[in-house]
Amino acid sequence: MDRRVTKKNDDASGKERPTLKTLAFMTGLGVTTVSRALKDAPEIGAETRRRVQLVAKQIGYRPNRAGVRLRTGKTNVISLVLNTEHELMSFVSDIIYGVTEVIADTPYHLIVTPYSRSQDPLDPVRYLVETGSADGVIISRTQPNDPRARYMLEHGVPFATHGRTDMGLVHPYHDFDNYAFAGEAVRALAGKGRNRLALVTPPVGLTYFRYTVNGFADALSEVGASEVPFNTVSIDHTIEQIRMRTAQLMRRDDRPDGIISSAAAATLAVVAGIEDAGLKLGRDVDVVSKQSSEVLHLFRRELLVVNEDFRLAGSELARAVLGWIAGKEPGSLQSLSKPSEVLPYRG
Amino acid sequence: MDRRVTKKNDDASGKERPTLKTLAFMTGLGVTTVSRALKDAPEIGAETRRRVQLVAKQIGYRPNRAGVRLRTGKTNVISLVLNTEHELMSFVSDIIYGVTEVIADTPYHLIVTPYSRSQDPLDPVRYLVETGSADGVIISRTQPNDPRARYMLEHGVPFATHGRTDMGLVHPYHDFDNYAFAGEAVRALAGKGRNRLALVTPPVGLTYFRYTVNGFADALSEVGASEVPFNTVSIDHTIEQIRMRTAQLMRRDDRPDGIISSAAAATLAVVAGIEDAGLKLGRDVDVVSKQSSEVLHLFRRELLVVNEDFRLAGSELARAVLGWIAGKEPGSLQSLSKPSEVLPYRG
DNA sequence: CCAATATACTGAAACGTTACAGATTGCCAA
């Protein structure tokens, strides 16, 4: 008996993962027709289309990603580029969850591309672009003049930035309105009679540093309060550094009676520093802080908080990149999220 | 002049990404030879090998992932499967960073595969296996009898679990020694004269729930302390629920004088609950808590903490999957990390 | 000196997909 080697997938034998060839065999059509039928191409008869799609669903056909990617260059991948040292912790998981929520019912996968402090932030982006590893990229820690954004624009790679740029170039972004946040915070403190205010800033160099500082400054003159400079730390510093510097600050004669903090982790340190200096929150000084989860009021109920929703940011960023990939205007894919009110503790 | 269509990559024209064909053209060799030379195949002459590798480095050749994947089935992808609702926040980013650290100088990419509460946890794993989307998988929230682990073993997919299983099946894992943690915690509280202890457990059903409860129970009888049952909450409950239940508990006559908490977030709620009941930490009750970043001592310095390093967990898990993929014995890729001592605040 | 063998290389095929350039059929107008 002549037992020829059978070309693996010509039969619908069962065990192997179905391909277009399998579908073609089962429907009695050509591979090309099947391919087109599945993507609703116009030159396929309505009945054929339905038949193919039915069979495909029945046997659980899933296009082979490698095949598509090799042929078309489309990766069906979104990459989230993260700094593995600076990024605040809770921040990251929330963004990831936000992104995954949006891409859940798309064919996209999310890959996390890390880079460390020692590296040029452009490195991972260059890698992604050069190797064509993603259809879209999301970056954070955005700078006013951001080489990564410029690079991707030049190379025609869709992306979205967490935070705005200021280069006269238009691209999708999502940002929290830190100008408004700082302003609200100042007004809230002024409302409590505080008029010598200090600011724990975002990392110098990032765009939202500017927005925060400007919002702070404008509101200060608006309410007639004055600034107590506190430039020695930012929220990128360690807990210990912030705590120590805050304690130093609070022991001075010209200490502030109100502090605004741009991140929850920093706030923990700030409060510790205040207490190290023998002062009491709510009595000697009030603190307004951003937070991304309801944690600060458990810490000290005297704190005033403003909520920033990073899961929302993740979703918005994902929507933005997908939109750009789908051909929408980059300029129409920008969003700014307003801060919540300044919230006191309510038991 | 006869201007023929040139087959895109036959020349070393420059702009296109180099492929094996490009290298073959440049070196004057065949594509096969180049492919083999790059992976140090034995049948290639030493000089040829060096020459090819030199040229490849010079022009920055990177193998096309889709090509490799299509031909060999190798994806060069590790997937981290995450529950988007339960996973504690800081937890996640640390694990991700740990994983990326390890795969940074490998060709592997990390993809994050999410699933939500409503879904069967097996769903994402089934998807990954069926579509062959990853060479290795990392899962967390491991159960004693874990269908995901069983499924992947059956399908021959390398994986590692964060937490152990108890099915008599051998596979790589990394776990924190929660039995030791609970024991240490009990002994530390006993050392402070506390002998009526309550436990805020991990989620019922996960393996480390058992280890924690057993470590707690064994140490209780060892030191002659007794348990105050507190089964109404676990660390999966909301801050509000834990806080309320703790307050209820602490208002009872038979309230505990020591509490052990399995997660930092829960501890914040526990302390709030204690204070809601009008009691004082360190005087009326002591609390020992796990934490993954140095945050609890800023919160209340009376707290006793034990550190769990999730970044380490991520690294170990990544190493384990890669090891299994590389052919090592699954049984040799298991690790258990010992808890730190129980640490009081030190100014 | 011949055959066997080792060494160094090569072309063709295949992985699953899509795009291109047909092929076949039926229908209608001239």
Next chain:
DNA sequence: TTGGCAATCTGTAACGTTTCAGTATATTGG
């Protein structure tokens, strides 16, 4: 009847890689 055209469908090639089955040349043993 014939030519044209629309409506459907199809085969082939190509994306970049690895594997299989060679080929050509030099080297060795008898």
